Amino acid sequence: MRRTHAIPCGNGEALIEPPFDEWEGLVRRTAAAAAVWDVEVGGMPLSALRSDARADALRLAGETCRRLGIAFEVRDSSAPIVMTGHQPELFHPGVWSKHFAIQKFADQHEATPLDLVVDSDRCGRVSLRVPCVRERVRRHDVVLADGGDACYGCVPAPSPEAIERFANEALACAKTLPGDGPYERVQRFVGCLNDAVPRSRTIAEAVVVARRSYETPAVSRYGEVFVTDQAAASSFLRFAAHLVRDAQRFTTVFNDEVRAYRARRRVRSAAHPFPELSVAGGIAEVPLWVLVGGVRRRVAFEQATGSIHVEDHGVIEAGVDDVSVVRALEASGLRILPRAVALTMFERLCVADLFVHGVGGSRYEFITDRVIERWLGVAAPPYAVVSLTMRLPVGSASAIDERIAELRRTLHVAKHNPDKLLDMALADPGERARADAYVQEKRDLIARASEPGADKRAVGQAIRAVNARLEAAIRPFVAAVEEKIQRLECERGAHEALSDRECSFPLFDPLDVMDAVG
Template sequence: MSAPDCLKQTTMPGALPAGTEPPWEPLELKVPRTNHSRLIVPPPAAAVAMAPASAERLTRLSTCRIQGRSLPELRRWARQAVLEQARSYTSGLEQSAVEALGPGHPSALHGNSSTHAAAASAEGPLLVSGHQPAPAHPGVWLKNFLLGQLGSQLAGAVQLNLVVDQDLLAGPRMRVPAGTRLHPRIEYVPWDAERVVGPWEEAETVDETVFASFGERISEALSPWELTPVLARFWPVAVQHGHISRRPSDRLTAARHALETSWGLNNLELPLSQLCELDPFLWFASHLLAHLPRFISVHNQVLKEYRELNGIRSRNHPVPELVRAADGQCEAPFWVWRAGHTQRQRVFARQEGQTVILSADQEDFARLPLSAEMDACCAVEELRKLPARGIRLRTRALTTTLFARLCLADVFVHGIGGAKYDEMTDRIIMRFSGLEPPGFVTASGTLLLPFAEPYPVTRTDPGQLRHELRDRRYNPERASDVLQALSGSPSELQQLLDRKELLIAEQQAASGAGGSRRERRARSRQNRSRFLELQEINRQLAAIAPTDNGQKVEQQLHQAEEQLAANTVLRNREFDSWLYPEEPLRSFLCEDLFPADPAASGTAR
């Protein structure tokens, strides 16, 4: 396409009337910590209603232009491209499941994820979530199953899980409980050899023997607790998928997807690395680059307000500000690195005439024919060449949800952390794009690993026992065993208590008195004398009773502290889901959130 054809006015007319941005109230979300508990906001029925409302609102914005394309046009294009890529990727995952688990596995039958999604149109409801490739605890994995249940209530819906494989792989190992119930500890079982920290998408399996034996070693580690982990049944899929991909991100995804499919879930999967190389995403990225100075202003102002609203002083939380240098270099909301490298670099852009020049680590790596007034066709052509040169241009977290919510999803499902983070995304959408942001759903939950029963001790128990010990020392007459013993000698008890009460009253009266130095010295001697007499009275009160003088309470305190320390492991909600026995895990994740009669919702498929 010639340069003149590219010169098209690009505007983002506000669908949100000026001055109508709602007040910013901090999002109040608390992790549900009780066993078998869930948090879903808004409730499932309201979340279902959110999908057609968002789709209808975004479809009407035909005058909203993104580098020459209307937002509805960009959404249709993005959804078609993403779903086509996701079907292809998911089909490969399901092929490995069939090869590893046999033709009886649901992936071999009509109705698996890729077959189901192939019958659905990109025009239908699209429900999206995402997480890193590593196994997650049940409260995070719950998002995938919520996608499925929401989709079951919407005719023609497709569910998509984005595998966030540009995040860093910190360590190829899984935490497991070890020790005893009273003295539990955390140990680590590796699923591969150690490697330099780097993006998941660049990592390949280092030690195939370690990887292949991981399922057996996890089972051995959990055998003292008499647990049979669900991982043992599906790890062969991860091993088998090595014939298609040696990347752990793909292999772990294959095993997880096989398990989900066996439980009736029909989500599609797509690595974010693949999404970032599709033309619709490159078009959207070009739009951000063409308007980068304005985006930075909006981003940094929203970040400032978020920190003030939440009382955050750190300059790096939740994200650092985007930098705008005096020489015209502007930091873009992307990462970049070269294939095979492990160090991600920040991306900078500068505008020179009708060209945007991208650089990282002070080295230019792309020249894009692009300006705020041009469409993005030529810029996309240049960005499309980067993978062949081994250059990975990837989203940061905020850019991921910005694209997913504006250009893909009718409903996006977050965990609590992502939901808090997306408070910023909402404001950026309002101010940068002039649009009412599509809604999102927040989901979290807690299912404790049933390896040992937690102790019935609370965080307040040690404090109460310490208070009781202190009271035994200074007020032994209050202890029940002392009172019982003293009841047999009331006259002796009364004499001691009367004398103690008198001494305390004298002490209180003396503490507020002034006087000369001589008088103060005299009072000091008197105070000392009263203190010693009070100690003696307390000793006599305690000695009257045949008591252990608090030894039993001290033992209870030691036991409470020991049990409380044990509960930090026994009640740990963040053990990976794959360690759980299949039945309680499936029961928690697949519990029906809707009435038995799906027609009751009015939109069931």
């Protein structure tokens, strides 16, 4: 079992696992294994389906990049494919770093780099995470679009009015940050977004085109493949048909592995890491979506009747073999989309020679590996993990933490041994003289407590009374220490907001991220 990967802690620290110089060996291993995969999927050997899927991916990347005006260096069709992917968000540099990693590998090994745009996921809010320093420092999410339950690929590109609102709010926040860099970079990204919208049909395309334009200084040339386009290709429909036709066995394998994962890690949540696929009355849920009115609906298959059941839509008569199911899916006119596990399996098995995950995406790949091995009887292709922590340059929080800890120790001493703080707490000679008298009285009481026959209870009460007088004498000092702690905690909160790892990529220089991954 692979170990769990941890997010890098240090600013500018990258995670590349396995090390970059091992990737070429992984690529070769996958290509050699895939060449002899003879298990039938979608009515043909998996190796043949893989050839078709790779051709579809390269064709779609070329068509999409030409239409959107994105630089893409098309290599020979036999070149290795190294791939990564994410939702079309204004994500943080940790996600962004994967794109530069696949470009670096492609440049060094004449491979084809592809970015999978997961525009099949629920859109929700697309927003820029940016700190804002006004009355106080806070994290702020500037919303570019809110697609609700619709998938990214069904949400139209933002209007000029929406971009203007986004720009005004984002720039107002960026202007409050230290230095000119964040403001100038956000301003440049807004310009890229304005240029992107006229050639973009959806929010997904607008974000991708703007990001690629923003990356221009780094000379990125990887292709873009949108899941909603890929899912309409014949190679994916064949894979989807096999999932549907073999739904009962796939569901059994998948649910077994999810339950085993939970048992090993003592997970109680029924939703973690994935909900189990439902099986009832001979109808088995399939890890696919069907778009109905732009909203994703669940799919299930009834083996006995060869019927595909679509949530809130109805039933499609499909048959019980892969070819019949493919024809039924094509004839239905419905848009079929993969859910998370089906998408990862398809890309790793049928397209990529090496798929590059982030830390989050890699967490559950042990389940995917086991499902591939048990369901299809082939060894799961290896994958890599890349991430990065990059923060705005606002200094270190460690000095603040150390100072707070020191002041808390001072409060502890003030409560239990206030006499040890008189040099710091009392500058007035009269107040110091009275406090010194209390200290002497305390010493005398301590000495008396050790005498034979001493009433220790009474002496203890007297010592506590002296401590109370000493504590009262240094109360203004204690109040000042508490005020300092409160002020430092506010400063630490401000620092955490300013140095939030989740800040969006338009706050950062693409060249810095590219350099961080090698």
